[in-house]
Amino acid sequence: MGRELTAKGRATRTRIVEGAAAVLRDKGVAVATLDDVMARTRTSKSQLFHYFPSGKDELLLAVAQFEADQVLEDQQPHLGRLDSWESWWAWRDVVVARYEEQGDQCPLGSLFLQVGRSTPGARAIVVELMRRWQESLAIGIRSLQAAGLVPAGLDVDRRAAALLAGIQGGVSILLATGESAHLRAALDQGIHDLGGPAVATG
Amino acid sequence: MGRELTAKGRATRTRIVEGAAAVLRDKGVAVATLDDVMARTRTSKSQLFHYFPSGKDELLLAVAQFEADQVLEDQQPHLGRLDSWESWWAWRDVVVARYEEQGDQCPLGSLFLQVGRSTPGARAIVVELMRRWQESLAIGIRSLQAAGLVPAGLDVDRRAAALLAGIQGGVSILLATGESAHLRAALDQGIHDLGGPAVATG
DNA sequence: CTTGGAATGGACTATTCGGTCCAGTCTAAG
DNA sequence: CTTAGACTGGACCGAATAGTCCATTCCAAG
Incomplete structure (x- = not known):
């Protein structure tokens, strides 16, 4: 073709x-x-x-791919350099700001509803996005471990998965209610539980 | 009226x-x-x-309310009695089972897309659901505190908010990818971080 | 220049679906 | 029994919109 x-x-x-x-x-x-x-x-x-x-669905899928790429790009360069507490907090600020600004529109989430979640293409896009996102988080946690900032015994993958879930849920709740408190709580608590310094809650 | x-x-x-x-x-x-x-x-x-x-939207809203009520009901009686580690883990099992069984349909999430998130009625339903859910979690955490099972200095509300976010995100990811790993990770990690005994990861 | 295929314009179609309307039936109260 | 109004059936309508078709224009290669 x-x-x-x-x-x-x-x-x-x-x-x-x-x-x-x-x-x-x-x-x-x-x-x-x-x-x-x-x-x-x-x-x-x-x-x-x-x-x-193939019509509208094909277009929607292309848009979904476009938006998915955007998601991680918007978190750079912080997401790629999570090797100190400062960079983790900077990244948190970017994530909160991005989704607060986005307001109550969730291009990606909505798209899959329309196209149908089970469409192979749609599922592949979101699976790949989640995989890359979580991997970046895991690499960041391992960087902290390497620097001796968090315990070596930490279950990195579970931490990364839980943090990612917290972000997703925080965003979902932000979309539904307009409040970013849960997104902040998930990020702050998640980073805090890595064993880092207490954050000044603002 | x-x-x-x-x-x-x-x-x-x-x-x-x-x-x-x-x-x-x-x-x-x-x-x-x-x-x-x-x-x-x-x-x-x-x-x-x-x-x-008023037509379809009014019906969809009624269904949304119906589904929202169902969500918390399905977690009972565990959600109402989170006063020991056993009950917390039992509750976790129920949540995981419920959403794994539900498969890839999210009645509530989808509904708000159609009705429009900003519709006052729709937003009220989801806000109220989240409020009640988080309150149950907070009460549970305080029960553990009262029993001396978790530190008294814990920020209960932030813990509850983060845990709720983790659940929502875990469910979202389950819907999108078909995998419940993130939901499990969020629950296990969230309960674990309350300070309880390590859970046998299965 | 010419020519084939990519790129574009826009009218037209087919169909779906929410919503309306009115006629007819049931039921509870007096 | 009467009757007002709740309840039900189903034909009909109109708007919206995804998708089709063909004529026309653009452009790069030979």
Whole structure:
């Protein structure tokens, strides 16, 4: 299936994906229509189906991949350098700020509802995202261990998994209630329980 | 707004809500239609609009309330008696079992997508559910404190909030990936960090 | 220049589905 | 028994929207 995309075509395709992502964030996946995407990206329906032959679901999946990549990127460079307490707290601040700013739109979560969670493609995207995220956390914890900042006997993988779960849940609750208290609690408590210094709760 | 419901009417209304909940679980909120609900509950369209005059959203909201009540009920009586380590672990088992069984359908989460998270009614339901859930956890932790099983200086509310976040995230990840490892990790780690005995990881 | 295929425009279709309406039935109170 | 109003059946409607089709334009290679 050799793709035949000229430079112009690639640009248009990118414009569609990014514009669609913006539309989905603005209006919500449930009510966003292809016409919205067309208006936003100044494209015609034939273009949409030219670049995404299987239709809306294929486009949504592309947007999901785009958003998933964004998630980890937004946490850099902190997420990649979790080798001191300072960097852990800096990372925490970035995560809180990012999701507080995002407000009550969860592009990724919503997308899978529409596409169907069991779609192989959709599941693969989220599995891969979680895997990479947790791996970064685990590497960070091991860095602390190497520096003698946390006990060597710590169950790193379980810590990382629990922390990731706390973040996900914190974000879910933020989306549903508008309050970021749980996200903060999960991050603060999770980092605290690694054995680090007490954080000044603010 | 005095409701005028006879016994027969109340029965029908209940039948609709429960049937709709079943339909939503089976087919997913995104694709479930009023016709599905009609077929399942052996009702006519006029009945649906008789009991839910503002239409589908009102019905979905009623189902959301129904499901929300179910969530805490399914954790009883354990959730109400978290006064020993045994009861905490028993509760954990129930939570894991419940959500593993539920598979990849999240009636509540999906519902708010459709209705719109910002709808006052929808937000109120989820806020109240989280509040009650977290309060039960906090009471449980305080019971352990009273029994001298965990340090008195523990920040109970932050612990409870973080644990709740971990559960929510664990469930989210379970829904998205089909794996309950994160839910287990969040629960085991969260209970472990209260200061209790090490759990045999299985 | 020409030419084949990519890229684009936009009208048209098919269908689904929430919601309306009215006619008809049941039921509890007087 | 009467009757008001709750309850039910089901035909009908209109809007929304994913997807199709074909004509036209653009562009790079030969």
